[in-house]
Amino acid sequence: MTDAPSDHVTPARDGRERAESVREVLAVVVLSVTAILTAWCGFESSKWGGMMSIEFSQASGARIEAADAASTARDNRAVDLSIYELWVQARATGDTALAEYVEARFTPEFAIAFEDWQQGGESARSPFKEPSYVPEGAVEAQRASDRADALLAKALESNQRGDDYAILTVLFALVLFFVAVSERSRMHWSGWFLLGLGIAVAIVGIVILVTFPILV
Numbered sequence: 001m002t003d004a005p006s007d008h009v010t011p012a013r014d015g016r017e018r019a020e021s022v023r024e025v026l027a028v029v030v031l032s033v034t035a036i037l038t039a040w041c042g043f044e045s046s047k048w049g050g051m052m053s054i055e056f057s058q059a060s061g062a063r064i065e066a067a068d069a070a071s072t073a074r075d076n077r078a079v080d081l082s083i084y085e086l087w088v089q090a091r092a093t094g095d096t097a098l099a100e101y102v103e104a105r106f107t108p109e110f111a112i113a114f115e116d117w118q119q120g121g122e123s124a125r126s127p128f129k130e131p132s133y134v135p136e137g138a139v140e141a142q143r144a145s146d147r148a149d150a151l152l153a154k155a156l157e158s159n160q161r162g163d164d165y166a167i168l169t170v171l172f173a174l175v176l177f178f179v180a181v182s183e184r185s186r187m188h189w190s191g192w193f194l195l196g197l198g199i200a201v202a203i204v205g206i207v208i209l210v211t212f213p214i215l216v
Contacts, residue, residue, distance in 0.1 A: 020191075027179050027195055034175045034202055037209065041169040047215045048162035055155035062148035069144055072137030077128075080110040080135065084127065109135050164212060168205055175202045 083102060090098035106114055113133030117124055127133060178198030182191045 023191060023195060024183070026199075027183055030179050030195070030199055030202060031176060034172050034179070034198075037202075037205070038169055038172040038176070041165045041172065041209070044212070044215060045162045045165035045169065048158050048165065051215060052155050052158040052162060055151050055158055059148045059151035059155055062144050062151055066141050066144035066148055069137045069141035073135045073141055074137075076107065076109070076135040076137060080107055081128070083107075084110070084114075107136070109133065161213060161215075168209060168212075171201065171205045171208075175199075175205065 083105060087099055087102040090096075090102055103111075103114070110127065110133065113127040113130040116130045116132045117127040120130075124130060175198045178194050178201065182194035182198065
């Protein structure tokens with residue numbers, strides 16, 4: 001009669017041991033997958049950080065190029081202004097020959113604006129107010145400035161993507177924590193709860209991960 005209780009306890013104990021074995025195997029699988037995903041997130045964060053540095057450098061180079069072109073445009077505008085002042089003086093004194101001599105030495109960009117100004121009845125204060133006046137270097141400066149703005153926007157985007165992967169690394173580290181603690185738990189239900197919580201967080205992290213762009 002003393003053997004009867006042990007016959008009833010043994011199947012329950014065997015079932016619990018099998019459940020614990022399943023939990024241990026599942027925990028190992030989750031830990032392995034999470035470790036791989038954590039390494040991948042670290043790799044991607046590093047790659048996006050490198051891309052950000054390159055784009056910031058390119059944006060800086062474009063800014064310098066824009067500044068050089070803008071300086072060239074200012075110099076050309078100053079030259080056009082000096083020549084135009086001579087023309088104004090010649091016209092004011094009635095020196096037609098000097099005025100024609102000065103006109104022949106207009107830069108091509110200013111000559112276009114000057115012609116438009118005269119065709120418009122000289123209604124604008126000067127040819128410099130004409131939309132057609134674009135000194136050499138102005139277009140290049142605007143293009144370089146636009147390119148710098150685009151590269152800066154891309155650099156900030158790359159920085160954000162690197163931060164997103166870094167945050168995801170923290171999320172997967174939380175999974176590792178839950179699963180590791182579940183292995184140390186002495187209570188059956190708490191071990192499964194922590195493991196389930198870790199798996200749930202891992203699933204959330206994987207869903208977020210697949211929405212992120214990949215840089216190889």
